[in-house]
Amino acid sequence: MRKRRMLAPVAALATVGAALVVGxxxxxxxxxxxxxxxxxxxxxxxxxxxxxxxxxxxxDWWYCEQSAAPQSAQWFLxxxxxx
Numbered sequence: 001m002r003k004r005r006m007l008a009p010v011a012a013l014a015t016v017g018a019a020l021v022v023g024x025x026x027x028x029x030x031x032x033x034x035x036x037x038x039x040x041x042x043x044x045x046x047x048x049x050x051x052x053x054x055x056x057x058x059x060d061w062w063y064c065e066q067s068a069a070p071q072s073a074q075w076f077l078x079x080x081x082x083x
Contacts, residue, residue, distance in 0.1 A: 034078040037062075046075040053079060 037053070040046040043064060050062035059079035067074040 031078060031080075033080050033082075035059075035080070037077045037079050040064075040075045040077065041073055043075050046077050050077055050079070 037059075038046075038049065040049070043066075046064035050064060053059050053062060060082045061080040063078055065076045065078060066072075067076065
């Protein structure tokens with residue numbers, strides 16, 4: 001009987017946790033035709049890597065996007081090839 005009392009709250013927490021994970025929105029969807037090349041902690045480094053890719057003909061266009069989390073300092077480098 002004691003086991004059932006202990007397992008009931010654990011099962012309830014597992015169910016709630018699963019519902020939260022299933023109901024969560026995706027982190028970031030790829031823009032149409034875009035490729036995620038990296039995640040950086042510095043906007044300057046993201047910009048310099050994107051610009052170097054243009055100069056070396058690795059991609060045709062790029063941009064750095066900051067993550068949506070308010071306390072986060074992550075930058076996503078998205079690149080595009082139009083060939």
